[in-house]
Amino acid sequence: MPLPFLTADRAFDTADDVALPFDDRERWRRPYRPGPWRVGAAALLLLLASFVLFAAVVIALTGALTGVPSSAAIVFGVALAVIAGALRLLRMGVWVSVRGLRQVGFLVSRTTSWGQVVSVRTVQQPVRWLGLPRTVQGQALMLVRRSRPADDLPPLLTTHNADFLGRLEAFDRAADSVEAWAAEYHRG
Incomplete structure (x- = not known):
């Protein structure tokens, strides 16, 4: 099954001279590939989910003998939650389209139309290391909006x-x- 949210279009690898290499600019696209830390964490979560699914099957088979299959459904629900979390982790990032810029977080997504964007610029500042409270000196791409x-x-x-x-x-x-x-799109 292809996972279109996992990879960016190949046009970014080959078209260095074209700033906006997409044919269909109406679709939301991530202009970069997810990094190895994000993909590795999602892979570990999916590995954990496979073990939990296996446990659900074992519990269901042993529960069928004893007549109590409800705990298998709970374990199966936990496995589905872990799978959903792994897929959401892979969707996190910045997405762009003609309509605006979308920052997808694990629980919350923010969409800003291009009309609300004042500027997008790279700044040197302390940034969080892998989203943890520890900060290190690095670069950040900042969005400045009219309303905030x-x-x-x-x-x-x-x-x-x-x-x-x-x-x-x-x-x-x-x-x-x-x-x-x-x-x-800020010009238009």
Whole structure:
């Protein structure tokens, strides 16, 4: 089964001279690939889910003999929750389209139309390391909107998040791409 949210279009790998290489700009797209930390964490969660699913099957088979299959349904529900969490983890990031910019978090997504965007710029500042409370010096892609001050918004991308930790060139490409989308549609 193809997972379109897992990979960015191949056009970003080959079209360095084209800022907005997508044919269909109406679709929401992530202008970068998810990083190895994010994919690794999702893979570990899916591995855990496979063990939990196996446990649900064993509980269901032994429960059928004893007449109490309700605990198997609870364990199966836990496995589905872990799978949903892994898929949501893979969807996290910045998505762009003609309609605006969407920052997808684990629980909350924020969508900003291009008309509300004042600027998108890369700044040097302390950033969170893999989303943990520890901060390190790095770069962040910041969104400035008309309706809210920039201090209230979390950074769109950082050099030390799960997508770009140890991949500074990938961060630069992704930041340039998001800035190009903002420059293109902020004018229009």
